[in-house]
Amino acid sequence: MGAVLVNSSEGHGVIEKAVWNVTDVESALEQLGAGNNATVISAADDGFFFPGFIDSHIHAPQYPNLGLFEGTLLDWLAKYTFPMESSLSTTQSPLYANSSTPPDPYARAKEVYTEVIAKTLAYGTTTASYFATIDVEATNILASLAYSMGQRAYIGRTCQDNQEYNPSYYKDESTAEAINNTWASINYIQSLDPTGDLVAPIVTPRFAPSCTNESMTALGEIANQTDLRLQMHISENVKEVALVAEMYPQQNSYAGVYDAHNLLTGRTVLAHGVHLSDDEMNLIAARGSGVSHCPASNSALGSGLCQVRKLLSKGIKVGLGTDAAGGYSPSMLENVRQAFLVSRTLSYLDNDNRTLDVPTTLALWLGTMGSAQVVSMEGRLGGFEPGMLWDVQEVSLHSDGPVKIFGWEEWYERVQKWVWNGGEENVMRVWVGGRLVSQRD
Structure with a gap:
């Protein structure tokens, strides 16, 4: 599991820090130095965040x-x-x-x-x-x-x-x-x-x-x-x-x-x-x-x-x-x-x-x-590196969608299945610059 700290103090969300291989929210907050008052947004167990x-x-x-x-x-x-x-x-x-x-x-x-x-x-x-x-x-x-x-x-x-x-x-x-x-x-x-x-x-x-x-x-x-x-x-x-x-x-x-x-x-x-x-x-x-x-x-x-x-x-x-x-x-x-x-x-x-x-x-x-x-935005868009804008989509591989997950697939394989079988119905939320701009009902 990975976690990123997004700072929106300037009016748009910018990734300040990223950590990987954390096991829970508490340890992620500690490693990010975010404090307990930070707003936590998590993907569902069957989903993940992906760059917009x-x-x-x-x-x-x-x-x-x-x-x-x-x-x-x-x-x-x-x-x-x-x-x-x-x-x-x-x-x-x-x-x-x-x-x-x-x-x-x-x-x-x-x-x-x-x-x-x-x-x-x-x-x-x-x-x-x-x-x-x-x-x-x-x-x-x-x-x-x-x-x-x-x-x-x-x-x-x-x-x-x-x-x-x-x-x-x-x-x-x-x-x-x-x-x-x-x-x-x-x-x-x-x-x-x-x-x-x-x-x-x-x-x-x-x-x-x-x-x-x-x-x-x-x-x-x-x-x-x-x-x-x-x-x-x-x-x-x-x-x-x-x-x-x-x-x-x-x-x-x-x-x-x-x-x-x-x-x-x-x-x-x-x-x-x-x-x-x-x-x-x-x-x-x-x-x-x-x-x-x-x-x-x-x-x-x-x-x-x-x-x-x-x-x-x-x-x-x-x-x-x-x-x-x-x-x-x-x-x-x-x-x-x-x-x-x-x-x-x-x-x-x-x-x-x-x-x-x-x-x-x-x-x-x-x-x-x-x-x-x-589009001349290298280093600002496309990933989860510090300094990049929080332009992100939340993807869910929910059981009633077109992507069939049996539970034994590695995450690499789940992403492959999303690529080949996924669609609009798998995109739960979308943020641009830290602002929530699209949400699936």
Whole structure:
């Protein structure tokens, strides 16, 4: 049994000390030096505390589209993604084409965003790096909800000023508008939480085809001036990679396009990275950027198999993301499973090369400590070390749930069973920064 001492005197819970191999509450309190007046929170006999999951790539406005697919990436974007995202900010969305009285898009945004925050918290996701929409007001709604509901969130208004490669009904009308709206979103989010400790803006050029050279240059300057995080897609799909090569012949790679605009920094989250070349991996490693591995999405959209072990061997930070709704589930635990399965397929295709395997222990690390590195929170999130924030989920393997425990299993085996059979019903309580933000009835 382990125990940690959490100090909440500064208004947010920080782990002050941890001890392991204690046998009871009294000895834990003594070793922690907590005193008898400390509030004691214990997991049930059939449960344990686990670090909160960190979803390093998720699209909040796509939540209603979970499980809807059409062709590969570019087809899916056109049929499902852009219509849904635009419906949260304008009555000109194709989803309202046959409606004589379309609903208030901002009321719709509030409904969707409230649900995605509540659901991801219920799944044990304490931190999420969200793509929002191009609309400032809708993005501000997401930020306000995350702040009030207590989820740690990095929220980005997507930049889409390329007039040729964005839908006519869903784009920034000019580069100047895109940059002005980016600043407006940044300013609002920082006014909500000036410390950036809970909710912070993240500069978000959606992906190279959606942006112009001018906007990418400007966004790189904004991020470097303000030391903000950046997030964007890279090398998710072979047709996307070919399109970028066609659009930017002056650069020798997709990663090279971003680097030419100073978008590859030590605070950059690159979603997917399925089809990166060795040279691109070396460049990303040199810049200190991280990759968000989204295995469920990559499999569902037929995008390919990400070389996680190779990325790690190159010194690249790697975390996990759901990429909802490219991923069919907002559950990070599901992506822990899929990271394992994708790696086993890669191993088989490479003459049964088991050095490519991502075992469940590593997959869990990717969803916590790895993602913490990717979102620039290494040493602050993802574990139970002193100085880390108390972002934690309480897991229960109760007898009426999907995880069947007979009593003779070692704890390592119980955790394995949770990984493969567990779900939302096993998450009893969730804390972010020491604040209880989700509790199962």
